[in-house]
Amino acid sequence: MKLTLEIWRQKNRKEKGAFVSYPMENVNPEMSMLECLDVLNETLIERGQEPVAFDHDCREGICGSCGFLINGVAHGPQRATTVCQLTMRHFEEGQKLVIEPWRAAAFPAIKDLIVDRRSFDHIIEAGGYISTSTGHAPDGNAILVGKEDADQAMDAAACIGCGACVAACPNASAALFTGAKIAHLGILPQGQPERDRRALHMVAQMNAEIFGSCTNIGECTGACPKEIPLEVIAAMNRDYLGGSWRKHDNVETTTIASAEDWGTD
Amino acid sequence: MTLDAKIPSGPIEQAWDKARFDMKLVNPANKRKHSLIVVGSGLAGASAAASLGELGYKVKCFCFQDSPRRAHSIAAQGGINAAKNYPNDGDSIYRLFYDTVKGGDFRAREANVYRLAQISVDIIDQCVAQGVPFAREYGGTLDNRSFGGAQVSRTFYARGQTGQQLLLGAYQALERQVHARTVTMIPRTEMLDLIVIDGQARGIVTRNLVTGKLSVDIADAVILASGGYGNVYYLSTNAKGSNVTASWRAYKRGALFANPCFTQIHPTCIPVSGDYQSKLTLMSESLRNDGRIWVPKMKGDKRPPNEIPEDERDYYLERRYPSFGNLVPRDVASRNAKQVCDEGRGVGQTELGVYLDFSHAIARLGEHTIRERYGNLFEMYQRITDEDPYKVPMRIYPAIHYTMGGLWVDYQLQSAIPGLFVLGEANFSDHGANRLGASALMQGLSDGYFVIPYTVGNYLATNKFAQVDEAHGEVRNVVASVQQTIDKLLSIHGKRTVDSFHRELGRIMWDYCGMARTAPGLETAIGEIRTLREEFWRNVTIPGSGSDLNQSLEKAGRVADFFELAELMCIDARDRNESCGGHFREEHQTPDGEARRDDEHYSYVAAWGYRGPGNPPELTKEPLEFNYVHPSQRSYK
Numbered sequence: 001m002k003l004t005l006e007i008w009r010q011k012n013r014k015e016k017g018a019f020v021s022y023p024m025e026n027v028n029p030e031m032s033m034l035e036c037l038d039v040l041n042e043t044l045i046e047r048g049q050e051p052v053a054f055d056h057d058c059r060e061g062i063c064g065s066c067g068f069l070i071n072g073v074a075h076g077p078q079r080a081t082t083v084c085q086l087t088m089r090h091f092e093e094g095q096k097l098v099i100e101p102w103r104a105a106a107f108p109a110i111k112d113l114i115v116d117r118r119s120f121d122h123i124i125e126a127g128g129y130i131s132t133s134t135g136h137a138p139d140g141n142a143i144l145v146g147k148e149d150a151d152q153a154m155d156a157a158a159c160i161g162c163g164a165c166v167a168a169c170p171n172a173s174a175a176l177f178t179g180a181k182i183a184h185l186g187i188l189p190q191g192q193p194e195r196d197r198r199a200l201h202m203v204a205q206m207n208a209e210i211f212g213s214c215t216n217i218g219e220c221t222g223a224c225p226k227e228i229p230l231e232v233i234a235a236m237n238r239d240y241l242g243g244s245w246r247k248h249d250n251v252e253t254t255t256i257a258s259a260e261d262w263g264t265d
Numbered sequence: 266m267t268l269d270a271k272i273p274s275g276p277i278e279q280a281w282d283k284a285r286f287d288m289k290l291v292n293p294a295n296k297r298k299h300s301l302i303v304v305g306s307g308l309a310g311a312s313a314a315a316s317l318g319e320l321g322y323k324v325k326c327f328c329f330q331d332s333p334r335r336a337h338s339i340a341a342q343g344g345i346n347a348a349k350n351y352p353n354d355g356d357s358i359y360r361l362f363y364d365t366v367k368g369g370d371f372r373a374r375e376a377n378v379y380r381l382a383q384i385s386v387d388i389i390d391q392c393v394a395q396g397v398p399f400a401r402e403y404g405g406t407l408d409n410r411s412f413g414g415a416q417v418s419r420t421f422y423a424r425g426q427t428g429q430q431l432l433l434g435a436y437q438a439l440e441r442q443v444h445a446r447t448v449t450m451i452p453r454t455e456m457l458d459l460i461v462i463d464g465q466a467r468g469i470v471t472r473n474l475v476t477g478k479l480s481v482d483i484a485d486a487v488i489l490a491s492g493g494y495g496n497v498y499y500l501s502t503n504a505k506g507s508n509v510t511a512s513w514r515a516y517k518r519g520a521l522f523a524n525p526c527f528t529q530i531h532p533t534c535i536p537v538s539g540d541y542q543s544k545l546t547l548m549s550e551s552l553r554n555d556g557r558i559w560v561p562k563m564k565g566d567k568r569p570p571n572e573i574p575e576d577e578r579d580y581y582l583e584r585r586y587p588s589f590g591n592l593v594p595r596d597v598a599s600r601n602a603k604q605v606c607d608e609g610r611g612v613g614q615t616e617l618g619v620y621l622d623f624s625h626a627i628a629r630l631g632e633h634t635i636r637e638r639y640g641n642l643f644e645m646y647q648r649i650t651d652e653d654p655y656k657v658p659m660r661i662y663p664a665i666h667y668t669m670g671g672l673w674v675d676y677q678l679q680s681a682i683p684g685l686f687v688l689g690e691a692n693f694s695d696h697g698a699n700r701l702g703a704s705a706l707m708q709g710l711s712d713g714y715f716v717i718p719y720t721v722g723n724y725l726a727t728n729k730f731a732q733v734d735e736a737h738g739e740v741r742n743v744v745a746s747v748q749q750t751i752d753k754l755l756s757i758h759g760k761r762t763v764d765s766f767h768r769e770l771g772r773i774m775w776d777y778c779g780m781a782r783t784a785p786g787l788e789t790a791i792g793e794i795r796t797l798r799e800e801f802w803r804n805v806t807i808p809g810s811g812s813d814l815n816q817s818l819e820k821a822g823r824v825a826d827f828f829e830l831a832e833l834m835c836i837d838a839r840d841r842n843e844s845c846g847g848h849f850r851e852e853h854q855t856p857d858g859e860a861r862r863d864d865e866h867y868s869y870v871a872a873w874g875y876r877g878p879g880n881p882p883e884l885t886k887e888p889l890e891f892n893y894v895h896p897s898q899r900s901y902k
Contacts, residue, residue: 028541030538030539031539031541034543038764039541042764044808045807045808045817046760046806048806050809051808051816051817053814055331056505057335057337057504057505057506058335058337058340058505059543060340060547060645063335063339063340063504064334064335065331065335081648085645087648087649087651110475110814111813111814114331117331117332118332120332121334121440124436125443125444126444127444128440129395129396129437129440129441130396131441132438134312134315134316134319134438134714134715135387137390140389140393140407141351143393143394144404144405144406145401146401146405147403147405150398150399150400150401154423154430157423158429161334190396
């Protein structure tokens, strides 16, 4: 099939980017969106031009590396699918695909379709864990977890941290990402002792990273390749409120992602 | 050269306890004076960095991805083994040990495997405490399922995303230490060389993948957890970025590469569909619990699967291996799939495929149960192939999945270079010639959480470390050689892309060093690899510069190392005149086509040493002794 790719090209954070149009002949409908970019890149390299830079790794929809907007939609038109698993049969002959990176202040541009998502790591660093050091654990079956709770925790834990929720949100909020971790750990008995602190610290860090606020639009869950349910945001708000009410310790935040650099300056 | 594996004397059950007692300790106040480098943030690297940070060491952890959570351990689907015997079905540490040694076709080191089986139970406890949402029974206890090569249910799982959940557990533990300032995490950075000073591994040279800047990091010990090298075949189930560079540069600095030809071909992957294909997708081995594998009895049978009557189907694994059936180990299942396809009974467009059929299981258990067990895998299959596996059987074919070979390590996980430790898939130690399903996650976490925290402490407590900085002559030499390689690659300005070379290299490896190998084939491969490598260094083209994010340059450096590794793999495969596990030499098979080992001549670990460009590598043998599980021909019949 024939397609036209309009791809955002940007050399680095400091230089301005622009869309460049690439007509594609002979796109095999069985190939994935990323394989289509591979084919384009091979021809660009053969012409001595720089290939389109994009993040990708596992190509099985689980590592969360890949992701961009296709015609304004995070990860493209197919439900619950990352761009590495999106096959070209979902597009029509002659269609124009506008491909651009996640756009959010908390995800600064790096090059072409690559953005800096370290702000997500900072949110986890602020409290997205259970504080147990190696060797402390009791027997696995000493902690009983009902099947429904385990399943619900797993639904939330399935988040791959790709950033589609932020890209889809008109406010560029990271509430679905943050809520997913708070819900996953907050549902489990192991997560109870730190439940208040976790919500307070992670939410404070999320705000410090200049993600926008959640206004319950729901685009995030629609774009999520793992279909993380919107309820995790309610779980986050509930735990945050509870934590605030009980006034746990002072909340510090760590360095803001955009203030760091990769060492170019 | 002789290799001392440092296996503790005495009964195997007490070996690890004895080793731990004999180790010197670093007092808590002194731990923060020691700096450690961890390369890689998968299950082994992240669990090591987190555990070492918890102990109070100063740790720097590097990964090439944008976040440690992306490491390819995340893609492991099926599960993790542990000898908990929760189902009361006859499991024990000894049985897990026995199954693993036998599954590895008697080419693994007994003491390491025993320790792995012992530690397996602690791993589950550790992960549960971290909040890993393992599957549960209604009563709240942990659920188990079966995997290939075992007759007990000892596999713990979190839907089809066990690797993801275990990695996120380790990643979260790592982030907790980042927060505590014991671990510094350095993403988007690739190790390009190892610094060895006065015989000790003392640091690494890295390239920042965003700015292109080379940096030097000095430490008291270096821990490599950089994964396997399956991408030498180009098409594999590995992530696109998985590479051998860290291990290979360590090899060229004096570490030994052990059993490089031991590669695992996974029987259940989605078949190749076209030339553009960039990777192969695995369908978890757990599917073999309920799926039945078959091909038509008749050659060239083009009827759709649902129109082939039951008595015209050949459930060849059930027929040939009645006691293990569809749950034979991976090497056996893969080889049998190849065999039926070679006979002209393969299915699908390319005829390189066999059916994995769930219709019986759906009839027996209902679609709901099957959906609950494998829903996400079925969806993934449908997304890629546009076929509904609830209605038509899946088509599967073997693909490169895991590499049992890797850097040689002793019982302490230390390589031939003092101060260089190697964990997880990057080392060779526990799986022999074939890895059983659900054992990779177990090994990665065992090495990282429970072995390295002890053994690295012993090394630090028993060695002295001279002051070294970037001005040191050897450090400057290493940096200069890294820069030289980059400059050379960028100056070629040839006509072919890196991927075109990689794809061609992969084709050679798959044809001659894949599921079946022969001496003449391996000779041919070595010749073709050399010719192609020579062309690579003359004709590759890499646009852009070295002082910028340049994905072509990253790939070129990795492929350059794959070329050298490929030759070593073929040399090792040629040298090993026997069949064992995943290494199947057509010259050495039983009359019914099973692998025939030669214990008299090949019961050893082949550890290869680098002797400079153009020189053949040097082989050192570590003899294997089997005092507990006596070698016999593996039988799953």
